[in-house]
Amino acid sequence: MRITRGEALLNYGVLTLFSLMAVVPLIGVVLTSLTPSGQAGGGLRVPDRLAFENFSEAWDIGRFGSYLLSSVIVTVSVVVLTTVLATFAAFAFARMRFPLSNTIFYLMLVGLMLPAEAFVIPLYYNLRSVGLTDSYWALILPQTAQSLAFAVFWLRNQFRQFPDGIVEAARIDGAGDIRVLWRIIVPPSRPAIITMCLLISMWTWNEFLIPLIMVTRESLRTAPLGLAFFQGQHATDFALLSAAGIIVAAPIVLLYVVAQRHFISGMIGGSVKG
Amino acid sequence: MVASAALVDGAAAVAPGGSVASAPTRGTRRRDWKGYLYVLPAFVVFAVFLGMPLLQTVWYSFWNWNGFGTATWAGLDNYTEIVSDPSILRSFGHSGVLIVFYSFVPVAVALMLTAILSRSPRLRGLGLFRTLLFLPQVIASVVVATSWIAIYSPDGLINQGLRAVGLEGVTRAWLGDFDTALPAIGLVGTWLGIGLCLVLFLSGVATIDGELFEAVRLDGAGLWREFFAITLPAIRGHIVIALTLTIVAALKTFDLVYVTTRGGPGSATTVPAFEAYNRAFNTREVGSASAIAVTLTVVILLITLAVSRLQPKEDPR
Numbered sequence: 217m218r219i220t221r222g223e224a225l226l227n228y229g230v231l232t233l234f235s236l237m238a239v240v241p242l243i244g245v246v247l248t249s250l251t252p253s254g255q256a257g258g259g260l261r262v263p264d265r266l267a268f269e270n271f272s273e274a275w276d277i278g279r280f281g282s283y284l285l286s287s288v289i290v291t292v293s294v295v296v297l298t299t300v301l302a303t304f305a306a307f308a309f310a311r312m313r314f315p316l317s318n319t320i321f322y323l324m325l326v327g328l329m330l331p332a333e334a335f336v337i338p339l340y341y342n343l344r345s346v347g348l349t350d351s352y353w354a355l356i357l358p359q360t361a362q363s364l365a366f367a368v369f370w371l372r373n374q375f376r377q378f379p380d381g382i383v384e385a386a387r388i389d390g391a392g393d394i395r396v397l398w399r400i401i402v403p404p405s406r407p408a409i410i411t412m413c414l415l416i417s418m419w420t421w422n423e424f425l426i427p428l429i430m431v432t433r434e435s436l437r438t439a440p441l442g443l444a445f446f447q448g449q450h451a452t453d454f455a456l457l458s459a460a461g462i463i464v465a466a467p468i469v470l471l472y473v474v475a476q477r478h479f480i481s482g483m484i485g486g487s488v489k490g
Numbered sequence: 491m492v493a494s495a496a497l498v499d500g501a502a503a504v505a506p507g508g509s510v511a512s513a514p515t516r517g518t519r520r521r522d523w524k525g526y527l528y529v530l531p532a533f534v535v536f537a538v539f540l541g542m543p544l545l546q547t548v549w550y551s552f553w554n555w556n557g558f559g560t561a562t563w564a565g566l567d568n569y570t571e572i573v574s575d576p577s578i579l580r581s582f583g584h585s586g587v588l589i590v591f592y593s594f595v596p597v598a599v600a601l602m603l604t605a606i607l608s609r610s611p612r613l614r615g616l617g618l619f620r621t622l623l624f625l626p627q628v629i630a631s632v633v634v635a636t637s638w639i640a641i642y643s644p645d646g647l648i649n650q651g652l653r654a655v656g657l658e659g660v661t662r663a664w665l666g667d668f669d670t671a672l673p674a675i676g677l678v679g680t681w682l683g684i685g686l687c688l689v690l691f692l693s694g695v696a697t698i699d700g701e702l703f704e705a706v707r708l709d710g711a712g713l714w715r716e717f718f719a720i721t722l723p724a725i726r727g728h729i730v731i732a733l734t735l736t737i738v739a740a741l742k743t744f745d746l747v748y749v750t751t752r753g754g755p756g757s758a759t760t761v762p763a764f765e766a767y768n769r770a771f772n773t774r775e776v777g778s779a780s781a782i783a784v785t786l787t788v789v790i791l792l793i794t795l796a797v798s799r800l801q802p803k804e805d806p807r
Contacts, residue, residue: 227613230606235622238685242625244647245637257645301532308528313521320529324536329794330544331742333766333783337776338546339539341557361539364532393524422630424745429771440632444749447636454640461633472628476621479628484693487731 249458256455270459274446277456280463282435283442286352287421287467290438293356294420295413298363303409305364306371307397311383321372327365332425340429354430355438359423363416370486374408375401411482414475418468439464550780557774568781578782581760582789584672585741588761591676592740596683597732604691604725605717609703620692623685635749638678639665665750671758675746679739687732694725730801734794741790762786 244260249270251263275281308314309321339358343349378401386400402409427441437445443464450456472479551568555561572578607613626634641647642664649661664674702720711719744763747753753760753768760768762782770779 223609224613227607227609228615230603231613231616231619234603234684234688235619237681238623238626241637241641241647241681242629244641248640257643259645259647259650261650297535301535304528305532308522308525312525312528314523314525317525317529320533323541324533326544327536327540329738329791330540331763331783331786331790333744333763334547334787335540335543337543337766337770337780337783338550339543340770341776342543342546357535358539361535364536368532393528418628422632424630424632424748425767428748429767440630440745443630443632443636447632447639447749451639452643454643457636458640461636465629465633468628468630469625472625473621476624480620480624480689483627484690487690487735 245458245461248454249462251455253453253455256453256458267455270455271463274456274459274463277450278442278446278460279434280439280442280460283437283439284463284467286355286436287439289352290355290359290427291417291420293352294359294363295416297356297360298367298416299409299413301360302364302367302371302412303397303402306368306375307393307401309368309372310375311378311401321368324368325365327362328369332362336426336429343430350431350433350436352436355427355436358426358430359420363419366486367412367416370408370412371405374405378404407478410475411478414471414478415482415486417471418479421468547780547783550777551784553777555776557770557776561777564777568777569785571778572781572785577757577760578762578765580757581762581765581782582785584759584761585743587672588676588679588740588743589737591673592679592683592743593733593736595680596687596736597729599680599684600687600691600732601722601729603688604695604721605713607692608695608698608717608721609713616692620689624689626682626685631745632749634678634682635746638674639750642674666755668755668758671751671755675743675750675759678746679736679743683736683739686735690728690732691725694728695721698724726800726802730797733800734797737793737797738790741786741793 240260247260247263248256250266250268251261251270252265252267253270253273255263305324309317336358340349343354348354383396383400386396391399421438422440423438424440424444427436427438428444431437431441443460446460447457552564552566553561554564554567643649644661644663648664652658652661662670664670698720703716706716706719742763743761744767747759747761747764748767751759753764763786766779766782766786768779769775769782
């Protein structure tokens with residue numbers, strides 16, 4: 217609809233103000249990370265020279281190379297495992313009839329609302345008793361279980377929307393269930409699957425509590441966990457901390473910049489549309 | 491983030507579970523025992539790593555256990571402790587304060603902004619603003635926490651700003667002060683919430699037919715009449731979602747507290763999730779920790795359920 221020039225200005229003013237509020241703290245982090253170590257006070261100030269050495273120093277002292285590697289291993293494993301398991305399960309929930317299917321589906325949805333505290337305490341003791349704490353499994357499997365709720369829910373919605381006619385036609389041509397799933401249903405669902413993978417990557421990459429509880433070995437620490445320990449050791453070295461924070465956040469922020477539509481529509485759509 | 495998804499779906503899916511030989515509603519939905527095979531792998535992972543531990547948490551909450559020795563039966567002691575131990579009660583009280591900061595303030599602010607913005611949902615450049623407003627959502631909470639430690643530090647952004655406007659006397663170490671530590675953590679939640687709520691509401695506004703506004707405006711309605719007559723009813727579903735997401739986020743707060751204050755100074759910023767963690771893994775009161783975790787979970791489920799009753803019956807989109 218048409219709006220007056222004044223209104224448009226007001227709108228832009230409001231949007232600019234609140235966008236600034238969202239990014240000023242982040243700009244502060246970027247500026248601080250580029251300020252020579254001794255001068256950084258945590259405020260907003262333009263450094264007189266760009267101290268890129270903070271990044272290499274944080275990387276070396278903080279051993280972020282090792283933390284990022286752990287994070288990549290865990291995130292990729294969780295995303296792949298969740299996607300494969302959820303694709304099969306969602307296919308059955310969406311397109312097959314079997315007793316208790318809805319009961320099982322809603323049972324699995326419980327994972328959507330639970331705080332991690334509701335299950336991590338016994339989970340820690342269970343895994344410890346079978347010698348699995350302090351291993352990648354202790355990071356990957358619980359987070360896969362957690363992601364499955366969303367993934368099954370998301371993919372079931374997607375698969376249900378698929379027109380029956382095409383599936384019928386494929387079946388008449390002799391295609392079995394597996395073939396129908398991977399050849400007929402999955403390919404056109406690719407955008408939804410990508411959105412889901414991006415969201416699960418983000419949640420897994422950013423997860424803190426599960427790594428905090430499950431691993432003590434430094435080589436297994438994920439990036440956020442490594443940052444928390446690094447923060448404990450260099451509490452007031454804001455230049456180094458900001459550089460470290462950027463290293464930890466960068467992979468997901470880059471994904472977001474490239475695929476922001478997926479992120480926003482996924483997070484908004486996942487909660488609104490159901 | 492997706493806490494409310496199940497809730498919304500609940501109304502939509504009505505197919506009865508395990509119904510007998512009724513005619514399939516869709517051609518391809520045959521009665522198919524193979525379904526179990528497809529569901530089994532996912533269900534096993536869910537059951538072993540989430541479902542069973544969830545039940546065990548309830549079981550643990552009836553015992554006193556230090557994590558390695560033998561456990562002794564506690565009955566409901568761990569639950570009566572929750573209402574009698576001031577430190578636990580206080581942590582739940584802190585959650586209440588955080589809900590105001592995480593949820594009520596952002597929803598109110600975002601509604602006000604939406605009232606202003608709703609006349610022009612297809613503003614040019616909206617995409618860029620949306621990207622910026624939503625950016626805090628994708629940043630790891632530990633990174634958010636370390637950034638705000640710097641912002642609240644003695645020479646940080648907040649104090650810098652106060653000095654710039656001559657309020658030197660108000661400056662302090664915000665996270666180290668008994669009176670300001672909790673609101674300081676709350677404000678981080680406000681910062682996170684405003685962008686989320688605004689993007690959510692604008693996505694709702696985008697579905698409103700622009701001609702509605704034209705019509706009301708021809709009747710001479712002002713900004714507020716327009717807001718209450720058109721925008722508010724249209725985004726009611728989105729408001730419910732925003733409330734659910736932000737309230738649950740407030741109740742789940744852990745990372746922020748762990749990294750910024752560890753519950754301190756004193757116990758000024760303890761929250762239930764932190765109490766549960768601390769008791770389970772530091773002070774070795776596993777039973778008590780489990781009871782707190784169970785209570786927190788029940789509170790989250792109850793609030794989610796209560797808020798969802800505000801949801802309009804028809805689909806908001």
